[in-house]
Amino acid sequence: MKRFSIQRLCAIIIKEFIQMKRDRLTFAMIVAIPLLQLILFGYAINSNPKYLPTAVMSSDQSAFTRRFIRSLQDTTYFRVVSLPKSEAMAQKLLRTNRAQFVLNIPSDFSRDLIRGKRPSLLLTVDTTDSMAAANAIAASNILTKDVFDHLLTGALSYLRPTPPPFNLIIHAKYNPELITQYNIVPGLIGVVLTMTMVIITALAMTREVERGTMESLLATPARPLEVMLGKVIPYIIVGYLQLFLILGAAYFVFRIPAEGSLFLLCCAALPFIAANLSVGVMFSTAAKNQLQATQMSIFFFLPSILLSGFMFPFYGMPVWAQKIGSILPLTYFLRMTRGILLKGNTLADAWPNIWPIILFMIIALFVGVMRYRQTLD
Amino acid sequence: MSSDYIIDVQNLCKSFGDKEVVHRVNLQVKSGEIFGFLGPNGSGKTTTIRMICGLLKPTSGEGHCLGYDIIKDAYQIKKEVGYMTQQFSLYEDLTIRENLEFTGRVYQLKNYKTLVNEALENLGLIGRQNQLTGTLSGGWKRRLALAGAMLHQPKLLLLDEPTAGVDPKARRQFWNEIHELSERGITTLVSTHYMDEAERCHRLAYIAYGSLLATGTIPDVIKNAGLTMWVVSGENLNKLANQLRELPAIEQVTVFGKELHVVGTDKKALANAIKPFQKKPYTWEEELATLEDVFISLVGKAKDNFYLIKN
Numbered sequence: 006m007k008r009f010s011i012q013r014l015c016a017i018i019i020k021e022f023i024q025m026k027r028d029r030l031t032f033a034m035i036v037a038i039p040l041l042q043l044i045l046f047g048y049a050i051n052s053n054p055k056y057l058p059t060a061v062m063s064s065d066q067s068a069f070t071r072r073f074i075r076s077l078q079d080t081t082y083f084r085v086v087s088l089p090k091s092e093a094m095a096q097k098l099l100r101t102n103r104a105q106f107v108l109n110i111p112s113d114f115s116r117d118l119i120r121g122k123r124p125s126l127l128l129t130v131d132t133t134d135s136m137a138a139a140n141a142i143a144a145s146n147i148l149t150k151d152v153f154d155h156l157l158t159g160a161l162s163y164l165r166p167t168p169p170p171f172n173l174i175i176h177a178k179y180n181p182e183l184i185t186q187y188n189i190v191p192g193l194i195g196v197v198l199t200m201t202m203v204i205i206t207a208l209a210m211t212r213e214v215e216r217g218t219m220e221s222l223l224a225t226p227a228r229p230l231e232v233m234l235g236k237v238i239p240y241i242i243v244g245y246l247q248l249f250l251i252l253g254a255a256y257f258v259f260r261i262p263a264e265g266s267l268f269l270l271c272c273a274a275l276p277f278i279a280a281n282l283s284v285g286v287m288f289s290t291a292a293k294n295q296l297q298a299t300q301m302s303i304f305f306f307l308p309s310i311l312l313s314g315f316m317f318p319f320y321g322m323p324v325w326a327q328k329i330g331s332i333l334p335l336t337y338f339l340r341m342t343r344g345i346l347l348k349g350n351t352l353a354d355a356w357p358n359i360w361p362i363i364l365f366m367i368i369a370l371f372v373g374v375m376r377y378r379q380t381l382d
Numbered sequence: 383m384s385s386d387y388i389i390d391v392q393n394l395c396k397s398f399g400d401k402e403v404v405h406r407v408n409l410q411v412k413s414g415e416i417f418g419f420l421g422p423n424g425s426g427k428t429t430t431i432r433m434i435c436g437l438l439k440p441t442s443g444e445g446h447c448l449g450y451d452i453i454k455d456a457y458q459i460k461k462e463v464g465y466m467t468q469q470f471s472l473y474e475d476l477t478i479r480e481n482l483e484f485t486g487r488v489y490q491l492k493n494y495k496t497l498v499n500e501a502l503e504n505l506g507l508i509g510r511q512n513q514l515t516g517t518l519s520g521g522w523k524r525r526l527a528l529a530g531a532m533l534h535q536p537k538l539l540l541l542d543e544p545t546a547g548v549d550p551k552a553r554r555q556f557w558n559e560i561h562e563l564s565e566r567g568i569t570t571l572v573s574t575h576y577m578d579e580a581e582r583c584h585r586l587a588y589i590a591y592g593s594l595l596a597t598g599t600i601p602d603v604i605k606n607a608g609l610t611m612w613v614v615s616g617e618n619l620n621k622l623a624n625q626l627r628e629l630p631a632i633e634q635v636t637v638f639g640k641e642l643h644v645v646g647t648d649k650k651a652l653a654n655a656i657k658p659f660q661k662k663p664y665t666w667e668e669e670l671a672t673l674e675d676v677f678i679s680l681v682g683k684a685k686d687n688f689y690l691i692k693n
Contacts, residue, residue, distance in 0.1 A: 016487030020476065027475045027514075217469035223437055224465040225488045226457060 017235025206285025391445025474516030521552025
């Protein structure tokens with residue numbers, strides 16, 4: 006007699022869809038958030054910045070110095086924007102953000118070079134933003150090895166550096182050109198789903214409490230699991246719409262390669278969507294009104310975006326932060342989507358990232374159903 | 383349990399934290415009657431109704447509703463009771479028809495489309511069935527909520543302040559509908575704080591500070607209160623009222639327009655107390671106390687008891 010009823014479940018699903026259709030703001034959120042994030046993260050963010058403003062203060066004009074400056078620009082990380090006349094002027098450029106690098110070439114650089122006195126060049130770097138400078142510094146380091154190779158011929162060949170005793174071959178795999186979008190856009194799928202799924206369900210449930218309709222819903226024979234599934238299923242469909250929207254943009258706009266199976270990705274997305282919806286339901290059982298529900302969603306969203314490895318490298322975090330990150334479903338989902346899209350992961354490869362999401366979902370759903378107030382106490 | 387009673391609860395108590403909001407309430411409602419449930423705001427009416435229909439678990443006490451145990455068979459009670467909440471609780475962003483159809487589906491009614499059509503016909507809302515519910519007036523919302531609560535044809539209706547904030551004409555219409563349902567054998571428990579509505583009930587119960595103070599038919603309640611009331615008419619009644627309030631034998635003095643109701647429990651002491659004032663320009667007449675006088679007196683006494691227990 007207390008059996009689960011498909012008819013009652015459908016009743017709630019139909020109602021939920023009608024309400025979603027009429028609520029323009031929610032509908033806008035469903036479509037606008039993925040688009041906005043795609044544009045912002047996809048086009049605006051670049052963790053490998055190039056053509057950084059550089060000032061060169063040279064007191065020595067020779068074939069060597071001209072060669073060095075040209076090679077520096079050829080790395081694509083440096084762009085000479087200014088030639089200050091004095092040290093004070095150069096420092097001012099750094100202070101006022103008009104240059105991120107100042108290259109100092111001493112007056113007797115070429116002379117000392119030829120005499121084999123191993124002269125120094127000074128590259129002063131504004132490292133307030135350490136991330137922006139890191140790749141440029143690495144690129145400039147390599148220059149010392151062979152920048153003057155074709156100038157040091159004939160009589161000057163004694164100045165050629167001796168080759169190192171062994172070679173280290175570096176093979177940048179999966180994203181050899183270090184294109185930021187390759188990392189960000191697949192990650193965005195998870196971020197957008199986390200953001201919208203949690204908040205939309207949390208709001209949908211609390212709205213019933215706030216408007217007083219929960220009391221009549223509780224007074225009907227509808228059972229807690231029916232109400233919960235009835236609320237969750239429409240948003241699973243919404244989640245898939247968002248997934249397809251971002252996948253489409255990834256493929257057609259950002260040309261992200263799809264090395265693995267898209268079908269696998271879509272299947273594996275289900276537990277992730279459900280996990281986030283369950284978190285929303287869980288929050289709604291604790292929130293008294295829609296404002297509280299929103300606040301709780303942000304509390305979940307912030308660690309998700311910061312500690313999952315979406316914005317900052319996961320292995321760069323201290324152990325305690327990695328541990329928090331290891332609880333969040335987004336962490337695993339990011340590895341899984343990147344793995345499938347960029348590395349061509351198969352189900353067997355992706356499984357270590359799928360089961361933690363399923364586990365999280367089961368726990369969140371269980372807590373949600375337990376906490377859901379069948380009675381109003 | 384007794385099969386004569388549709389609702390039969392004993393010693394219902396409910397506490398939220400350490401605050402007891404319902405204290406040992408006994409209620410018996412007979413089949414087919416309209417039972418009025420009265421009391422000031424925050425007296426525990428809504429909590430009691432929620433316990434009867436299985437929405438809240440009583441802290442202690444027991445009872446039956448439609449023959450089902452209110453603690454164990456909450457699910458069955460929900461299926462067979464029509465409950466209309468105090469707050470309007472249909473979906474405002476659904477149309478009139480969508481709301482009723484939703485109710486029909488949730489109650490798993492096989493022929494819900496026909497039932498919804500009938501309900502819309504009866505309400506006279508068939509022409510406005512696609513209007514958003516949120517745009518209806520207060521009175522219409524109440525009637526629609528009643529139709530929603532009646533859709534699954536329950537034998538018992540629980541109405542929690544169904545006419546709060548509704549204009550007199552709509553209220554009368556609403557009550558006519560309840561009487562029609564009663565003639566068809568449907569039992570109604572209705573909470574209200576309008577006296578004129580109390581007078582349209584077959585029997586009533588009065589609750590204040592979580593405790594039941596009186597139950598019975600209107601004449602019973604008035605008789606059991608044992609009040610004596612004098613009605614004074616004349617000039618300058620406010621001045622007289624202030625003088626009378628000083629006298630210990632007089633429990634309450636209330637001004638009703640051009641009349642003054644002077645009420646006391648001890649008939650003799652009251653007669654002695656008013657003697658010096660029974661002269662021109664006032665005319666004094668002894669009358670039967672009204673329901674309102676009885677309730678005001680009951681609440682006054684309950685309040686004293688309540689603070690005695692608390693302190």
